Amino acid sequence: MAIRPGPPTQQRGSGRNDTAELRLRPARRSRKPVVALVFALLGLCGLGAAVLGVRAQVKPRTFTPAQQKRIEAWEVAKRWRTTPKAELFPARVTYKLGRAASSQALNLSAQRLAIARQATCKLAGGGSRQFMAILGGDGCAALLRSTYTDSTSSLVVTAGIAVLKSPAGAADAAKFLTGGSTAGQGGLARQLVLRPFRVFGTPAANYIFPQRQMSWAVAAGPYLVMTTVGYADGRPRVQVNSDTYAYQEMTSLARGIAVRIAAPLAAAPPVPRCPGAPSC
Numbered sequence: 436m437a438i439r440p441g442p443p444t445q446q447r448g449s450g451r452n453d454t455a456e457l458r459l460r461p462a463r464r465s466r467k468p469v470v471a472l473v474f475a476l477l478g479l480c481g482l483g484a485a486v487l488g489v490r491a492q493v494k495p496r497t498f499t500p501a502q503q504k505r506i507e508a509w510e511v512a513k514r515w516r517t518t519p520k521a522e523l524f525p526a527r528v529t530y531k532l533g534r535a536a537s538s539q540a541l542n543l544s545a546q547r548l549a550i551a552r553q554a555t556c557k558l559a560g561g562g563s564r565q566f567m568a569i570l571g572g573d574g575c576a577a578l579l580r581s582t583y584t585d586s587t588s589s590l591v592v593t594a595g596i597a598v599l600k601s602p603a604g605a606a607d608a609a610k611f612l613t614g615g616s617t618a619g620q621g622g623l624a625r626q627l628v629l630r631p632f633r634v635f636g637t638p639a640a641n642y643i644f645p646q647r648q649m650s651w652a653v654a655a656g657p658y659l660v661m662t663t664v665g666y667a668d669g670r671p672r673v674q675v676n677s678d679t680y681a682y683q684e685m686t687s688l689a690r691g692i693a694v695r696i697a698a699p700l701a702a703a704p705p706v707p708r709c710p711g712a713p714s715c
Contacts, residue, residue, distance in 0.1 A: 506707040515579065515596060520579065526546070526547045529542060531543070531687060543585065543586055543688075544585075544586055550580070551581065551632045558580070560628060561630060566611065570659075573600050575598065575599055578596070579595065582594070582639045583692055590664055590685065590688055592664045594662045595629045601657055602656050602657050605654040612624040620694055621652050621690070628652065631643055641667070642665055645672060646669060649675060653694060655701035660696050660700070663689070
């Protein structure tokens with residue numbers, strides 16, 4: 436008689452133990468989503484930094500106050516080179532006879548005769564060693580001159596621009612000449628300065644050293660503007676103080692031309708601004 440095999444025997448309690456073991460064993464989680472999230476965050480941070488960098492390159496550049504002052508000083512210091520000489524010495528200068536602030540002062544004009552070639556500052560001192568020492572101490576770079584005549588052609592004026600290294604040097608030179616006046620209207624010089632620039636075929640044909648009557652000086656930034664007036668008829672130096680009208684006429688003419696030339700030289704330049712390019 437054949438024996439049939441029965442069902443396999445099961446160990447008692449094995450099912451419960453397996454279930455308990457599954458419950459106690461922690462489920463394994465995949466690390467791939469976490470790694471992907473970290474990389475995504477890093478990518479966003481990099482993108483944000485790139486955007487900020489591009490924005491910093493695109494937005495207009497700004498200058499510090501110290502940088503602005505240096506740029507402005509540089510703009511003023513180069514004017515004698517970049518401005519046409521016909522603008523440095525305008526063809527016609529209006530001035531007031533008498534006190535400039537007086538409402539009763541007469542409006543007069545002076546006409547430019549010619550502009551001299553650029554010269555050294557040796558022509559500025561007019562023979563004064565002490566004044567030349569002051570100019571030399573500040574490193575006077577050049578002297579520009581032009582000659583004018585009044586509307587009656589009876590007076591002639593040589594105007595000069597001494598190019599110095601600093602506004603302080605120009606102020607010291609003007610203070611030495613005028614005894615205190617440095618900027619604005621300047622003042623009457625205590626000594627004659629500036630070699631006359633004679634222009635042949637004009638009222639200034641006879642204007643040389645002995646014909647100088649008085650000088651005016653005013654500081655304009657790093658520039659010292661000087662004017663020296665004389666008679667067009669070749670008259671040598673006389674005591675102009677004894678003639679009130681002649682003295683007033685000469686001082687008004689010398690001051691008017693000096694102040695007119697000095698004003699644009701000392702004018703504050705526009706605030707420096709960058710056009711927006713990163714390389715500006």
